[in-house]
Amino acid sequence: MWKSDKSSPPSPSQASQPSLAPVPNPGPTAAPVSPNRETRAHEPAPKPVDSFRAEVGHIGKSVFVKGELSGSEDLYLDGEVEGSIDLRNHSLVIGPNGRIRATIHARELVVHGKIDGNVNVSERVELRKSSSLVGDISTQRIVIEDGAFFKGSIDLQKEAKPEQRKTVSAAPGATNGVSLVAAGHSSFAE
């Protein structure tokens, strides 16, 4: 299995931290259009997006996981996953080398790599320009950068009720981290 090096904070390698600055308008003569416009079910006042916390789980590009991946912390995933990913109350970033063939549940999702599977994100999905997502998306808000490839359907959900947004407390004895239930196949390249 893979080893989490907690002695030094994991860095997202070459991928930049998720930036939420809008893409500039295409040109002076073009009509004012914001290609990075956020689409949401309602039109409430914009909320500040949670910044990506420093303590983040990290799965590097050489790691391949086949099975169920779940966790109780934010995760930066730059490897390959086949199966399902469950980070319902946390953020997930798919790095540029990420290749995901799985169903994803998360609170927030930022995609730089490739996803083939359905996505259920309670708050916000961001598809960056290098991303490719084939599958159905269910979320409250979505941001798609120019250049991103998306094939599937989008279902914008209404805002969840307050009682549904409480952080799920860890089970007794469990520790923060990412757990893997591998269906017998994990590999990494040296």
Add this chain to the structure above:
Amino acid sequence: MRWFRGAGENRPKTASAAGVSQRIRRRSTGFTEFTRSLSGSKELSILDLGPTSAANISFLTGYGGRAYTEDLLRSSANADYRKKVEGSEVLDVEKFLVDNLNHPEHFFDAVLCWDVFDYLDESLVKPAAERLAQIVKPKGVLLAFFHTQDAGPDYPYSRYHIAESGALELEPTREFGLKRVFNNRHIEGLFKGFSSVKFFLARDHVREVLAVR
């Protein structure tokens, strides 16, 4: 139909090589009629066959239902759908339609084709139109654009974005080359699975077609 020789294979180029340029605003009678036919309806299922556009998704999700997007042209250029026949590479239409435009019958309330039919591989044009007739609901609408004979083979391929005002914004690229120009009779034949076809001729050599299933 009028064919263009040397329009080249439909191989998508990178954005930089494709020469992405500024957006051009364009009013569209056809699109106005399209949105008018949907007004008052809710929870619609609408399919956009153009390139992924945040603006379009934002607009279409405003109808409350699900917005579907499939970049039909780019997908058809995928090497996975090529097969060798008598030494030359052709599109495997059967395999393509297994993975694309694969939706239940009478599923969509509306479809936006933009001008994709002018750029599609010849072998896919008729099967795609037939598939669309199957997956659009009765009374559902389809909007498609066709270039007129004044457009040459170098006419740029454009990504269509729906602006907030309901107008369209074209983002010309060189990603794909114009393959053909349809005449009215060919367009009517293409949409023979639809009960009515209405034409709107625009000043920029585009024939806008609104078909009702």
